[in-house]
Amino acid sequence: MRKLQNTLYITTQGSYLHKERETLVVEQERKKVAQLPVHSIGHIFCFGNVLVSPFLLGFCGENNVNLAFFTENGRFLGRLQGRQSGNVLLRRAQYRVSEQNPVPIARDIIAAKIQASKRVLQRQIRNYGENAAIQSAVDVLNISLRQLKGAAELDVVRGIEGDAAARYFGVFGQLLSEKSGFTFDGRNRRLPKDGVNALLSFVYSTWARTSAARCKAWGWIRRWAFCTPTDRDATVWRRIFWKNSARGGRTGWCCR
Numbered sequence: 001m002r003k004l005q006n007t008l009y010i011t012t013q014g015s016y017l018h019k020e021r022e023t024l025v026v027e028q029e030r031k032k033v034a035q036l037p038v039h040s041i042g043h044i045f046c047f048g049n050v051l052v053s054p055f056l057l058g059f060c061g062e063n064n065v066n067l068a069f070f071t072e073n074g075r076f077l078g079r080l081q082g083r084q085s086g087n088v089l090l091r092r093a094q095y096r097v098s099e100q101n102p103v104p105i106a107r108d109i110i111a112a113k114i115q116a117s118k119r120v121l122q123r124q125i126r127n128y129g130e131n132a133a134i135q136s137a138v139d140v141l142n143i144s145l146r147q148l149k150g151a152a153e154l155d156v157v158r159g160i161e162g163d164a165a166a167r168y169f170g171v172f173g174q175l176l177s178e179k180s181g182f183t184f185d186g187r188n189r190r191l192p193k194d195g196v197n198a199l200l201s202f203v204y205s206t207w208a209r210t211s212a213a214r215c216k217a218w219g220w221i222r223r224w225a226f227c228t229p230t231d232r233d234a235t236v237w238r239r240i241f242w243k244n245s246a247r248g249g250r251t252g253w254c255c256r
Contacts, residue, residue: 006042007210010050013072017044018053038063043210048072066210074202103154110161111148114141117168124175137171140164 008024010017016027024041026034038059043066046052052067060067061082068079097105118141121134144164151157165187173184176196184196192198 006040007206008036008041008044010044010046011048013049014051015046016051016053017046017056019056019059024056038065041065043068045070045206047074068206070205074198074205076205076208103152103157106154106157107148107151110157110164111145113161114144114148114164117141117164118145120175121168121171131174134171134174137167140167 024036047070069077121138169187176182182196192201
């Protein structure tokens with residue numbers, strides 16, 4: 001069991017979580033191993049055979065604590081959703097922006113993603129010296145950011161994201177130390193074919209649960225998209241664009 005920032009990860013099999021006044025109690029083999037005030041916890045991720053008392057379920061829902069369940073291997077199963085905050089006017093504004101002018105928000109989201117990818121590569125150069133391939137990828141990401149400023153359509157924004165993702169993952173394997181024993185030959189999923197892709201998919205899964213909980217807390221409808229289609233063909237489009245980006249193509253976007 002580890003507590004990272006405000007997220008509690010319960011990985012020990014047979015753990016039992018229950019409520020005691022305004023605190024969360026974790027027991028293992030009928031022994032109390034942790035007792036934490038609920039106001040210090042934003043998310044609880046339970047992996048495998050972890051039991052949660054009904055009173056704690058209600059307590060988490062009332063206090064907007066995101067409680068999510070995964071298999072022991074990290075596959076997402078479901079999460080507890082408490083009362084939705086926000087108001088009708090906020091949601092109507094979200095619908096209106098997403099239908100009439102979603103491009104500015106989509107540009108900001110994709111720009112933040114590309115900036116984060118670029119910082120990872122720049123940190124590698126700063127810590128381990130010059131690398132021509134990584135520097136070339138950084139230069140391409142800078143070009144993508146400049147192109148993004150002038151993008152006026154969602155298809156263009158998604159295309160820029162797909163190209164940036166392909167460039168980033170094209171050199172991602174060079175960020176891994178030989179001593180780690182890990183290798184990376186490209187992004188793949190469903191099911192991941194190697195340890196690195198398994199870890200990436202796991203992080204994306206937990207990040208998605210955290211982001212969904214924050215959107216709910218802000219009163220947003222988390223499934224009303226700005227970057228992806230919202231019609232009945234959205235799932236098909238996600239699969240098409242994911243396959244293109246996973247194969248190293250320059251069309252589409254990486255669906256999380």
